[in-house]
Amino acid sequence: MSARTRPRPVGPTKAERRVLMRQFRSRFPSFRRALSSDASIYCERRGERSTFRSPVDLGVQVVRLSLRTDSFFALVCYRLKATLQAHEIPLLPSVMHRLAMATGQVCIGDPVVVAPGLYLPSGCVVIDGLVEIGPRVEVGPWVTIGLKEGNVHGARVGSGVRIGSGAKVIGPVTIGANAQIRPNAVVVKDVTAGRVVGGVPAEEIVG
Amino acid sequence: MGDRVTTAGQMIRLMLESDAYLAQVFYRLGAWAKHRRIPGIWRLASWAASTVAQVHVGPDVVVGPGWYLAHGQVSLQGPVTLGAGVVMFPWSSVVASAGSPVTIGVDVRVGTGAVIQGPCRVGDHARIGANAVVTGDVANGAKVAGIPARAIGAVATR
Numbered sequence: 001m002s003a004r005t006r007p008r009p010v011g012p013t014k015a016e017r018r019v020l021m022r023q024f025r026s027r028f029p030s031f032r033r034a035l036s037s038d039a040s041i042y043c044e045r046r047g048e049r050s051t052f053r054s055p056v057d058l059g060v061q062v063v064r065l066s067l068r069t070d071s072f073f074a075l076v077c078y079r080l081k082a083t084l085q086a087h088e089i090p091l092l093p094s095v096m097h098r099l100a101m102a103t104g105q106v107c108i109g110d111p112v113v114v115a116p117g118l119y120l121p122s123g124c125v126v127i128d129g130l131v132e133i134g135p136r137v138e139v140g141p142w143v144t145i146g147l148k149e150g151n152v153h154g155a156r157v158g159s160g161v162r163i164g165s166g167a168k169v170i171g172p173v174t175i176g177a178n179a180q181i182r183p184n185a186v187v188v189k190d191v192t193a194g195r196v197v198g199g200v201p202a203e204e205i206v207g
Numbered sequence: 208m209g210d211r212v213t214t215a216g217q218m219i220r221l222m223l224e225s226d227a228y229l230a231q232v233f234y235r236l237g238a239w240a241k242h243r244r245i246p247g248i249w250r251l252a253s254w255a256a257s258t259v260a261q262v263h264v265g266p267d268v269v270v271g272p273g274w275y276l277a278h279g280q281v282s283l284q285g286p287v288t289l290g291a292g293v294v295m296f297p298w299s300s301v302v303a304s305a306g307s308p309v310t311i312g313v314d315v316r317v318g319t320g321a322v323i324q325g326p327c328r329v330g331d332h333a334r335i336g337a338n339a340v341v342t343g344d345v346a347n348g349a350k351v352a353g354i355p356a357r358a359i360g361a362v363a364t365r
Binding site: 107 | 220224226259261262278316319339352
């Protein structure tokens with residue numbers, strides 16, 4: 001097939017995509033800030049000391065959490081990937097992504113913006129699309145935060161949201177701050193801040 | 208010749224860039240070796256596929272051409288037959304056993320977290336919703352969702 005007869009790929013061109021990616025990347029948190037907030041929320045939820053005295057103390061805690069917990073090392077790999085991408089370093093981000101997937105089954109896509117302080121009790125999450133995750137969010141295992149067919153915009157998850165294991169959040173929905181999503185729920189509509197939803201499809205649970 | 212080079216180039220690009228294609232290549236390699244009765248490769252390839260993108264495929268599974276895994280994270284066990292162009296989203300699984308096989312038609316989409324339990328037959332172009340549990344047959348072009356899965360509509364005819 002010659003270059004002339006080759007069909008033009010659908011969607012944004014390479015140059016357009018680069019501009020778009022630069023926009024998300026400018027919103028990635030700094031590595032140091034992200035890592036210290038992540039370590040802090042992990043320690044807090046594990047019932048341990050969650051303030052760090054110095055950068056050395058933080059480093060020790062990061063190594064300890066990486067060895068002790070199921071998913072912290074994978075999360076560190078993800079944060080490294082995001083930072084490397086923000087600096088537009090080639091190839092290394094995909095190595096970090098593979099490492100995150102292999103060690104903790106944490107698969108977070110390139111355009112996802114994750115605020116500092118994400119808690120993954122045991123890894124096993126898939127997040128992809130134009131998704132925004134607020135600070136201090138907890139995402140249980142086997143959760144997918146993904147897209148609806150034909151729409152690149154995904155969920156906006158507010159701060160302090162807890163997503164139970166096996167729940168799925170699909171399409172451009174907004175989940176208000178401190179809302180709770182029960183295990184195995186399928187969220188396809190907006191969730192009001194502070195409310196609890198569950199079921200397939202997810203409805204508000206009263207009481 | 209030019210075509211082959213382009214295809215190989217695209218394959219290498221996908222192995223590096225996409226989440227699950229590399230795992231799928233490992234699975235296909237293992238299946239090919241098993242078919243040719245080359246010892247040892249199947250085990251190694253299965254292990255590689257499950258490590259790289261958590262693609263767990265049992266030895267009795269027949270996967271048709273054009274299988275698309277959005278991110279990997281799927282499990283297929285027992286006598287399962289997948290038609291061409293099946294799309295599977297993360298955390299979906301197909302559970303079959305000797306007495307209860309599963310047959311999935313062409314161009315079926317299995318939503319994230321869905322479970323298909325044998326014995327059953329999923330018709331061509333069917334769509335299975337997120338977190339659905341399919342325990343019976345699904346008609347051609349049907350959309351099903353819920354636990355247990357019930358029909359919620361039909362796929363628009365093209």
